[in-house]
Amino acid sequence: MKEKILFLVGPTASGKTAAAVIFAKRIGAEIISCDSMQVYKGMDIITSKPFPALRKKVPHYLIGVVSLAKDYDVTRFRRAALNKAKDILKRGKIPLFVGGTGLYMSVLLDGIFKTKASDPRLRERLYKLAQNKGSLYLYNRLLRVDPAAALKIHPNDTRRLIRALEVFTATGKPISELQKKRKGLYADYDVKILCLGLKRERLYRRIEQRVERMFNKGLLDEVRKLLRRKLSRTASAAIGIKELKGYFDGQYDLAEAKELVKLNTRRYAKRQLTWFRKDKRITWVKLTGNESPKETADKLWKKFF
């Protein structure tokens, strides 16, 4: 009998956080965040972390555990998340991954290929090359060493071109070969993936309301504080930082900054949905968007079996 592992995913502002706590309590689960930004310390309002009161009801992991100055990546996440999951299972509880970062979900479910750690200097060199000679130059270079990978990557997608070249240089093997070897939780456990789904119109309204709430709760102060610190490249990518920086720098007014936050959050949600739609293993839990957290948890319960 395989052990049970659960995922609760969904686009931003769909209501995962509050429902997850009620649901987790009911089924005897502990929550592991599956979110690339909530891992950072000090980014509380901006990432809509669950409040301390909520976190007291059920154990939460991987929230606020990385300092702002540090870069974070999929591999670190995967390692930490798997450790937590095993730990929870050992105590006879169910691990419940909750979050909206599609790639993080994917590396947990299906694994990640093994390679050496990335070399920042090599990466920097490739990046400079791309700047000076254009990404097409990198593309042609990749085409020679790993045509299979080049076929899958668009010539303008500089980041993936760099990554593929970086892996080839470091290992001597094409990334397209390495990527074939992966294995994740889905193979060894009884995995159920629940995804909250609501009409686009409703979701966008909820995003709008959520952004307003964030500002009411002191987003401005929080981001002002964040901007005084040294932020790593990954930390500074959170939605709300560059948008409010523009306002603080006097490039536009507060109303416009708010609209930018809303716009970029909508786009983010749209990309999340593309990711989730693609995964046919997902069980969709349809919501109207007016449910209380308890009602959402009830619906999750019904799809649980």
Next chain:
RNA sequence: GCCGAGGUAGCUCAGUGGUAGAGCGCGGCCCUGAAAAGGCCGGCGUGGGGGGUCCGAUUCCCUCCCUCGGCA
């Protein structure tokens, strides 16, 4: 009520006697060590209603409706 300007994509607007574009918005997609990142693709339209001229009208004419500004 009179005079003037205008009604074209969700919004702001361009253009043409041969069934229409642009920016923004929006939609679809890709994703394996930056992923709240990065990249690709797509006009999504009874051209205010009705009538007329014409081989053919979004474009010209008439009329009605609506919006904005001015005069009353």
